[in-house]
Amino acid sequence: MDYTFSKGMASLKPSVIREILKNSGNTIPLSAGNPAPDAFPVDDVRELAAKILADDPILALQYGVTEGYAPLIEELTKLAKERYGVGSGNDAVIVVSGAQQIMNLMSQVFINYGDTVITEEPAFIGALNCFRGFGAKLVGVPLEKDGMDTDILEEKLKTEKNARFIYTIPNFQNPGGITTSLEKRHKIYDIAKKYGVIILEDNPYGDLRVSGEDVPAIKSFDTDGIVVYSGSFSKIISPGIRVGFTVAPKEVIAKMTVAKQTQDVHTTMLSQLIVYNWLKDGKLAGHVEKIRAIYRRKLNLMCDMMDEYLLDYLDYHRPEGGLFVWAKLKDGINMLDFVRKASANGVSVVPGNAFLTDMSAPCDYIRLNFSTPSDEGIIEGIKLLAKTAQEMKGQ
Amino acid sequence: MDYTFSKGMASLKPSVIREILKNSGNTIPLSAGNPAPDAFPVDDVRELAAKILADDPILALQYGVTEGYAPLIEELTKLAKERYGVGSGNDAVIVVSGAQQIMNLMSQVFINYGDTVITEEPAFIGALNCFRGFGAKLVGVPLEKDGMDTDILEEKLKTEKNARFIYTIPNFQNPGGITTSLEKRHKIYDIAKKYGVIILEDNPYGDLRVSGEDVPAIKSFDTDGIVVYSGSFSKIISPGIRVGFTVAPKEVIAKMTVAKQTQDVHTTMLSQLIVYNWLKDGKLAGHVEKIRAIYRRKLNLMCDMMDEYLLDYLDYHRPEGGLFVWAKLKDGINMLDFVRKASANGVSVVPGNAFLTDMSAPCDYIRLNFSTPSDEGIIEGIKLLAKTAQEMKGQ
Numbered sequence: 180m181d182y183t184f185s186k187g188m189a190s191l192k193p194s195v196i197r198e199i200l201k202n203s204g205n206t207i208p209l210s211a212g213n214p215a216p217d218a219f220p221v222d223d224v225r226e227l228a229a230k231i232l233a234d235d236p237i238l239a240l241q242y243g244v245t246e247g248y249a250p251l252i253e254e255l256t257k258l259a260k261e262r263y264g265v266g267s268g269n270d271a272v273i274v275v276s277g278a279q280q281i282m283n284l285m286s287q288v289f290i291n292y293g294d295t296v297i298t299e300e301p302a303f304i305g306a307l308n309c310f311r312g313f314g315a316k317l318v319g320v321p322l323e324k325d326g327m328d329t330d331i332l333e334e335k336l337k338t339e340k341n342a343r344f345i346y347t348i349p350n351f352q353n354p355g356g357i358t359t360s361l362e363k364r365h366k367i368y369d370i371a372k373k374y375g376v377i378i379l380e381d382n383p384y385g386d387l388r389v390s391g392e393d394v395p396a397i398k399s400f401d402t403d404g405i406v407v408y409s410g411s412f413s414k415i416i417s418p419g420i421r422v423g424f425t426v427a428p429k430e431v432i433a434k435m436t437v438a439k440q441t442q443d444v445h446t447t448m449l450s451q452l453i454v455y456n457w458l459k460d461g462k463l464a465g466h467v468e469k470i471r472a473i474y475r476r477k478l479n480l481m482c483d484m485m486d487e488y489l490l491d492y493l494d495y496h497r498p499e500g501g502l503f504v505w506a507k508l509k510d511g512i513n514m515l516d517f518v519r520k521a522s523a524n525g526v527s528v529v530p531g532n533a534f535l536t537d538m539s540a541p542c543d544y545i546r547l548n549f550s551t552p553s554d555e556g557i558i559e560g561i562k563l564l565a566k567t568a569q570e571m572k573g574q
Numbered sequence: 575m576d577y578t579f580s581k582g583m584a585s586l587k588p589s590v591i592r593e594i595l596k597n598s599g600n601t602i603p604l605s606a607g608n609p610a611p612d613a614f615p616v617d618d619v620r621e622l623a624a625k626i627l628a629d630d631p632i633l634a635l636q637y638g639v640t641e642g643y644a645p646l647i648e649e650l651t652k653l654a655k656e657r658y659g660v661g662s663g664n665d666a667v668i669v670v671s672g673a674q675q676i677m678n679l680m681s682q683v684f685i686n687y688g689d690t691v692i693t694e695e696p697a698f699i700g701a702l703n704c705f706r707g708f709g710a711k712l713v714g715v716p717l718e719k720d721g722m723d724t725d726i727l728e729e730k731l732k733t734e735k736n737a738r739f740i741y742t743i744p745n746f747q748n749p750g751g752i753t754t755s756l757e758k759r760h761k762i763y764d765i766a767k768k769y770g771v772i773i774l775e776d777n778p779y780g781d782l783r784v785s786g787e788d789v790p791a792i793k794s795f796d797t798d799g800i801v802v803y804s805g806s807f808s809k810i811i812s813p814g815i816r817v818g819f820t821v822a823p824k825e826v827i828a829k830m831t832v833a834k835q836t837q838d839v840h841t842t843m844l845s846q847l848i849v850y851n852w853l854k855d856g857k858l859a860g861h862v863e864k865i866r867a868i869y870r871r872k873l874n875l876m877c878d879m880m881d882e883y884l885l886d887y888l889d890y891h892r893p894e895g896g897l898f899v900w901a902k903l904k905d906g907i908n909m910l911d912f913v914r915k916a917s918a919n920g921v922s923v924v925p926g927n928a929f930l931t932d933m934s935a936p937c938d939y940i941r942l943n944f945s946t947p948s949d950e951g952i953i954e955g956i957k958l959l960a961k962t963a964q965e966m967k968g969q
Contacts, residue, residue: 180798180800181770182823183684184829185683185686193835214636216636221635225627228623228624229620229623232616236614236616237614239814241614241812241813245588276671279839280838282836283838288579288583289578292686308835312682312832375576403575419633419634419636420843421671434583437583437586437703438583440588441700441707443678445816446816447815447842447844448815449845450842
């Protein structure tokens, strides 16, 4: 049978990164985005799972409500306000099955086929693919050192009459590593307000700061009900448990809840109960300090190695946190050739075009990840990248 | 701010049932669809969770691949073939976050706004709402005692040029309680093939047969790659863990996998590992026998009570399994009044119009559930329904 797929999905391909990961076999994985295994609170999760399944197994195994386990929503509302400064009386909070689900709920709730979504350029591929799947026209706004180019953002909003929302990761952006300055956060907010467009503020890495000072969330100055804030426990507790949350205007939350009901009914109860008990036990702050130390070590190790071995071949900006380094290959090194040869040499990185709104556009960037490989893997991986660049220069 | 929602979602309301459940407070819940709490393999889950988090916690907490944990897919492929007779060399299997996700993936993959989905009438509200959310035009085919009216099915397919798939629950349909006969399963297959339309065969209740003989799945005679089979562990192990699976033609599975990647990346790893180990330990067959005994007792208790107390006020057909009884109120009893008065009397049932493609159409039916209430609740609930009907007749 010839299958006729929906217009949005017909041309959508699997994520380039996930395909690279599948095929990267024995290479050193500087291409992934997995949290470091030693960053998981394994003992906490083990103890809590045992306690939950001993004390109230039926609660963990029965259907839950779509919005999420009510006591967890209460904890998250408090956490969002106290730790991240987000959420007002006009907002509500729901639990989602990882922050990726927020991208999908936002798409289902707001995008008609052909509508525009404004994103940073480059941007997180999981979000781009999600918007593409709903038939969105992606319009990229170049990322500068302090966040997206707000002049271009305004230009785009002047012409894109069906822009539904602006997608941004203001802290340690994936893949750019950029943190948007407070000034630009205000500018983005003001422009969005002026043009009546929602902001989707995705903050999966906010707690992974290893240097510098925290910058207030855009959602923290949302007095107009235009910001949807997305939080995640994937990088703090575990991505395998699939728990995130969103803080958004009540009317938007109501619609997202209806969409979630048709998507997975509710988020896994055991996962929700683990997160609830972990937060209630006051584990977050101490654990974040612990994993920051891990990521500080790994980020600095990678960047120090890059400074020692790679500055002849690429330029990059040392990020203040997150999981990624975004690097621009210098003239004369073809990016796709470099990625291919690096893989043959035993180290995998992600070709930068994977993160562009138009993946066929020319691109000199690669994305490197320091959370997945071991420290030895980072050292060896950077050396192999240098070897690859050397070989290419020598040709 | 005035929010402009997508065309598909703009008019979609939360599931009537889930709203009733939220508001049913202290009434006896004949309105729900929860598995009986004593049907959960609590000890197995507790032991397996402990074992998994002791032996390989990182596997349970790290990201997984979108298709699902590979050894689980292998188990499911075997299970589907050996137990349900479904799956061929042209098919593939993926793990999903509960069978509801299959409805959503099918919608995203196949439905353009305005396309038609053919469903049984009445049909599962979670599926109807999902299709509505993607802007599908719902076309209902009346359910007869042996499955949908295949003459009307063919008529509809003659005129509905953009029909994308036929949605059916052939075993103990929700809400109708009907099991589609083998003859009609073949007819539905032949008609779908003739008109080049896919069948979405949803089988959440197949293992909950309490009398009569199993009927082969439609997917078991799919030599043309036109059937997507949906399986679920919600009624066998637990709905709270959110694990289902689908067996479908490889090309369809590939597209559903891309959609799932943008929806929740992958299904909760701990849930997948629990199901995997439980299946591998050979727990399924014995546990299904155990829960069949529970549901046989509860189904017969409810139907015996209905025979004793309610036959003056309604007609119904005793189902051979599943979780629901579908009953038609006799002349002179207004259905919505009855549901409202029953709730005031302390027992909740679902108004039948919730399951119609056009919820504003006249409807004399109610749906009763026997899995959620205790045995005492069933007895008391049916007596309260009789009291309600009596009061209405006496007016």
